[in-house]
Amino acid sequence: MSLIVTAYLFHADAIAEALRREPREAYLEWLLSLPREEQFTSAVSVAELYRGADESRDRNTHLRHIDERVLPTLTVLPFDVAVARRFGELRVAVPETEDLSNRELQVAATALHHGLEIVTSRTGRFRRIPGLRVRALPRSRRSG
Numbered sequence: 026m027s028l029i030v031t032a033y034l035f036h037a038d039a040i041a042e043a044l045r046r047e048p049r050e051a052y053l054e055w056l057l058s059l060p061r062e063e064q065f066t067s068a069v070s071v072a073e074l075y076r077g078a079d080e081s082r083d084r085n086t087h088l089r090h091i092d093e094r095v096l097p098t099l100t101v102l103p104f105d106v107a108v109a110r111r112f113g114e115l116r117v118a119v120p121e122t123e124d125l126s127n128r129e130l131q132v133a134a135t136a137l138h139h140g141l142e143i144v145t146s147r148t149g150r151f152r153r154i155p156g157l158r159v160r161a162l163p164r165s166r167r168s169g
Contacts, residue, residue: 032063033160034136035099036145037073040066042162044090051163066099067135069128102135111138121153133157 042048043056056064074095078087102108112134115122122130129147133154136143142158143151151159 031158032065032139032141033059034102034132034139034141034143035064035066035070036132036143036147036151037066037070037077038146039144039162040070040074040095040099041077042146044094049163055163061098062100064099065102065139065141066095067132068101068103069131069135071095071101073128102139104131104135108135108138115154119155121155125150125153130154 042052071091074091075088078084078091081087104112108131112127112131115130115134115137116127122133125133129150133143133151135141137154137157142160144160144162145151146162148159148161151157
């Protein structure tokens with residue numbers, strides 16, 4: 026009997042949730058249970074985080090969180106030629122992806138190419154992509 030290991034690709038919204046002042050407790054507990062080698066993100070999601078930091082009132086704090094808390098804990102996968110090819114195939118061949126942004130589809134293509142399950146709060150959008158495994162963020166919030 027072989028053990029099936031699921032590894033995860035964290036979308037920018039899932040990473041941002043972990044950085045909130047009061048993140049969802051169930052989500053943090055789940056994150057802490059995952060081995061480091063099963064945690065990935067896309068360079069596209071990192072770009073979204075940097076854009077958000079640059080748009081924020083507290084730019085330096087957000088940039089420091091990305092550099093000190095995010096990048097050391099996730100393996101960042103590039104948007105390389107193989108992923109770009111998968112992106113192009115999805116954009117042309119799958120009508121369900123018409124209203125997804127290029128960034129969303131690039132992240133999905135990264136997850137598909139690497140066989141990863143995407144973690145996001147935007148499950149409805151991503152579940153329309155054939156073959157993409159999607160994991161929703163827990164809904165509960167930390168109380169008190």
